[in-house]
Amino acid sequence: MEKERQLLIVYPHPDDESFSVAGVAAMQADMGVPVTYACLTLGEMGRNLGNPPFATRESLPHIRKKELIAACEAIGIQDLRMMGLRDKTVEFEDDEKMIAMMRQLIDELNPSLVVTFLPNYCVHPDHEATARAVKEAVRRTPKPQRPTLYGVGFANNTVEEMGEPDVIIDISAYREHKYNALKAHASQTGWMLQELENREDSHGETTEDAWFSTEKFYTITFDDE
Numbered sequence: 001m002e003k004e005r006q007l008l009i010v011y012p013h014p015d016d017e018s019f020s021v022a023g024v025a026a027m028q029a030d031m032g033v034p035v036t037y038a039c040l041t042l043g044e045m046g047r048n049l050g051n052p053p054f055a056t057r058e059s060l061p062h063i064r065k066k067e068l069i070a071a072c073e074a075i076g077i078q079d080l081r082m083m084g085l086r087d088k089t090v091e092f093e094d095d096e097k098m099i100a101m102m103r104q105l106i107d108e109l110n111p112s113l114v115v116t117f118l119p120n121y122c123v124h125p126d127h128e129a130t131a132r133a134v135k136e137a138v139r140r141t142p143k144p145q146r147p148t149l150y151g152v153g154f155a156n157n158t159v160e161e162m163g164e165p166d167v168i169i170d171i172s173a174y175r176e177h178k179y180n181a182l183k184a185h186a187s188q189t190g191w192m193l194q195e196l197e198n199r200e201d202s203h204g205e206t207t208e209d210a211w212f213s214t215e216k217f218y219t220i221t222f223d224d225e
């Protein structure tokens with residue numbers, strides 16, 4: 001992967017970044033690229049309270065904030081922006097307000113690459129609202145400054161309808177970063193990592209390899225290009 005000028009990552013929930021782009025973000029940070037993560041909420045409505053539970057409704061936002069900071073440290077993200085929206089309500093935010101928020105980030109940072117979800121293929125209403133706003137904000141960026149936009153799609157019908165992702169990046173050198181980032185989100189991922197480790201024990205490398213060897217993206221393009 002080429003060295004970017006500035007990477008901007010936009011997701012609604014703490015842990016979206018670790019699942020989607022931890023390897024690429026770690027790689028770019030390692031190359032000396034400034035990496036900004038705009039995390040729109042603190043995931044305070046998350047259903048998981050740890051397994052076994054160690055969070056309460058009251059403590060979850062504080063715990064997730066700490067987890068988010070730890071995950072960013074594990075990845076090497078130097079610039080974490082907590083944007084202060086409320087979990088599960090991103091879909092009800094005014095579209096123009098969301099787009100303006102994204103435009104401001106793009107204007108300030110002048111990223112060469114923006115990473116978010118793939119509109120229509122990212123399952124959760126907060127994900128869709130985020131992806132829509134980011135895409136529109138990038139579309140409205142004047143062409144000479146317009147960054148490349150990558151979307152992560154993971155709906156069941158993504159590959160069937162969109163084909164295979166056009167960008168596949170080998171992140172195997174950064175698997176530790178990704179693993180540690182996921183581990184930092186213990187309230188949400190504890191069960192999953194346990195399962196991964198268990199599966200490794202019985203079946204060898206397969207599950208672990210799929211998760212930690214590549215990250216895949218769809219390049220989002222615009223009609224006027």
Ligand SMILES: [Zn+2]
Pocket residue numbers: 012013016124127
């Ligand atoms: Zn999410």
